[in-house]
Amino acid sequence: xxxxxxxxxxxxxxxxxxxxxxxxxxxxxxxxxxxxxxxxxxxxxxxxxxxxxxxxxxxxxxxxxxxxxxxxxxxxxxxxxxxxxxxxxxxxxxxxxxxxxxxxxxxxxxxxxxxxxxxxxxxxxxxxxxx
Amino acid sequence: xxxxxxxxxxxxxxxxxxxxxxxxxxxxxxxxxxxxxxxxxxxxxxxxxxxxxxxxxxxxxxxxxxxxxxxxxxxxxxxxxxxxxxxxxxxxxxxxxxxxxxxxxxxxxxxxxxxxxxxxxxxxxxxxxxxxxxxxxxxxxxxxxxxxxxxxxxxxxxxxxxxxxxxxxxxxxxxxxxxxxxxxxxxxxxxxxxxxxxxxxxxxxxxxxxxxxxxxxxxxxxxxxxxxxxxxxxxxxxxxxxxxxxxxxxxxxxxxxxxxxxxxxxxxxxxxxxxxxxxxxxxxxxxxxxxxxxxxxxxxxxxxxxxxxxxxxxxxxxxxxxxxxxxxxxxxxxxxxxxxxxxxxxxxxxxxxxxxxxxxxxxxxxxxxxxxxxxxxxxxxxxxxxxxxxxxxxxxxxxxxxx
Numbered sequence: 156x157x158x159x160x161x162x163x164x165x166x167x168x169x170x171x172x173x174x175x176x177x178x179x180x181x182x183x184x185x186x187x188x189x190x191x192x193x194x195x196x197x198x199x200x201x202x203x204x205x206x207x208x209x210x211x212x213x214x215x216x217x218x219x220x221x222x223x224x225x226x227x228x229x230x231x232x233x234x235x236x237x238x239x240x241x242x243x244x245x246x247x248x249x250x251x252x253x254x255x256x257x258x259x260x261x262x263x264x265x266x267x268x269x270x271x272x273x274x275x276x277x278x279x280x281x282x283x284x285x286x
Numbered sequence: 287x288x289x290x291x292x293x294x295x296x297x298x299x300x301x302x303x304x305x306x307x308x309x310x311x312x313x314x315x316x317x318x319x320x321x322x323x324x325x326x327x328x329x330x331x332x333x334x335x336x337x338x339x340x341x342x343x344x345x346x347x348x349x350x351x352x353x354x355x356x357x358x359x360x361x362x363x364x365x366x367x368x369x370x371x372x373x374x375x376x377x378x379x380x381x382x383x384x385x386x387x388x389x390x391x392x393x394x395x396x397x398x399x400x401x402x403x404x405x406x407x408x409x410x411x412x413x414x415x416x417x418x419x420x421x422x423x424x425x426x427x428x429x430x431x432x433x434x435x436x437x438x439x440x441x442x443x444x445x446x447x448x449x450x451x452x453x454x455x456x457x458x459x460x461x462x463x464x465x466x467x468x469x470x471x472x473x474x475x476x477x478x479x480x481x482x483x484x485x486x487x488x489x490x491x492x493x494x495x496x497x498x499x500x501x502x503x504x505x506x507x508x509x510x511x512x513x514x515x516x517x518x519x520x521x522x523x524x525x526x527x528x529x530x531x532x533x534x535x536x537x538x539x540x541x542x543x544x545x546x547x548x549x550x551x552x553x554x555x556x557x558x559x560x561x562x563x564x565x566x567x568x569x570x571x572x573x574x575x576x577x578x579x580x581x582x583x584x585x586x587x588x589x590x591x592x593x594x595x596x597x598x599x600x601x602x603x604x605x606x607x608x609x610x611x612x613x614x615x616x617x618x619x620x621x622x623x624x625x626x627x628x629x630x631x632x633x634x635x636x637x638x639x640x641x642x643x644x645x646x647x648x649x650x651x652x653x654x655x656x657x658x659x660x661x662x663x664x665x666x667x668x669x670x671x672x673x674x675x676x677x678x679x680x681x682x683x684x685x686x687x688x689x
Contacts, residue, residue, distance in 0.1 A: 161319065163319070163320070164312075164316065187345065217341075218335075218445030218446055218447065218448075219343070219345075219446070221447050222336075222343070222345035222346040222447075223345050226344070229345075229348065241320075242316070242320050243320065244317060244320070244445055244448060247316045247317065247320060248313050248316075248317075248445065248448065259320075
């Protein structure tokens with residue numbers, strides 16, 4: 156299926172999805188060296204965001220999180236692309252400076268059609284998700 | 287709906303004005319979309335947070351150096367927030383060498399882009415005073431409240447990167463506090479208690495901020511408040527409630543209340559309860575003031591308080607470099623140093639490595655500092671009026687009260 160979304164950071168990526176209904180902070184909750192979620196009690200605790208199409212509602216925490224996303228990218232363990240329900244400043248800025256394609260406000264609820272492990276195509280040049 | 291861009295803005299987005307401007311514009315364009323801004327608005331100044339190595343770390347340093355290497359420059363006057371140490375006196379402060387080198391590298395990246403190393407959360411105390419109605423992009427939370435509320439300028443609570451992007455482009459997305467219709471109070475606070483000390487304004491700010499939760503507040507019943515008092519009030523409101531605007535009847539330039547706004551009152555017992563909550567310990571290894579950075583008026587008062595006496599504990603008065611230099615010229619620094627205190631420039635107790643410097647318990651007269659010292663510096667906090675925090679040799683157990 157093909158679903159339209161709003162472009163936040165341009166680019167294109169295709170890969171397996173990692174989905175959580177919980178907000179993510181990139182400062183303190185994700186290990187910048189490994190990309191593994193280390194926040195105690197988080198749905199994704201112990202899982203790596205590296206090489207995944209990361210689907211989550213929104214960011215939380217400090218604006219320094221934007222810089223941590225760049226650190227993930229430089230360490231080669233960043234998500235391939237990001238899909239948010241509704242973008243906020245921290246993740247949007249982080250995605251742009253790290254050149255991680257990002258969409259939000261999909262015309263259909265991403266949690267209803269994207270499941271963990273499913274291969275998803277994020278075309279953030281045209282604003283389209285395909286799976 | 288996509289924000290409307292001018293020809294120049296479109297050129298920046300297309301990369302015709304260089305890679306640094308393109309990236310900054312891409313961020314501003316995304317933020318404009320996210321917050322529903324119809325257009326961009328030119329700004330008179332920017333105040334950039336995310337300057338301390340302690341907060342932005344290696345990731346931030348690399349980003350800034352990369353941006354600077356591309357030859358990116360700011361378009362408008364841009365002022366930096368405090369850093370993690372006194373840029374000139376860090377060795378004396380016993381700041382670790384590695385920390386200091388990284389911190390200086392961050393400062394260097396910013397200044398090579400044209401930002402001014404003012405290193406203060408109070409640009410309004412060193413002559414940066416936007417006019418009523420002037421659009422700006424400031425980031426440090428207490429400076430944002432002060433600019434909006436006391437000066438009547440217009441700014442959202444920017445993050446470090448968004449304020450930097452605004453400085454690089456010379457404009458910011460036009461939404462939130464930039465729009466007249468949003469500058470209206472949804473909470474009216476009737477103050478039924480006298481507020482003689484600056485720390486009282488911090489206590490009131492903690493109460494009002496916690497209740498307002500980001501809504502603009504209109505204060506009634508405060509007869510007199512100088513700029514330092516308003517500074518402490520706004521800083522606490524931002525720290526306890528993410529507030530960015532308040533009005534004070536007959537004192538601030540704007541005064542507008544929404545029909546049906548919530549109304550509450552604050553009395554003496556409530557102030558007493560909050561004061562107790564803020565005061566965690568009676569111990570203090572060090573006394574710190576200047577959160578936000580101290581004004582010359584505050585330094586004068588401190589100099590009078592300690593003149594010719596010997597302080598029992600170290601006293602830090604956190605200030606901007608410029609105010610420190612003025613205080614030195616007026617002989618005020620010497621008085622404070624002779625008593626055993628010091629003027630610490632460019633930094634403050636919250637963004638410097640207090641724990642690593644060996645402190646465990648800090649005495650403060652700022653409610654904002656109470657909010658951040660436990661998490662950012664692992665400190666237990668003693669909150670009181672400055673006159674009650676400061677103790678002198680030979681004065682016995684009796685506390686010396688401020689006049």
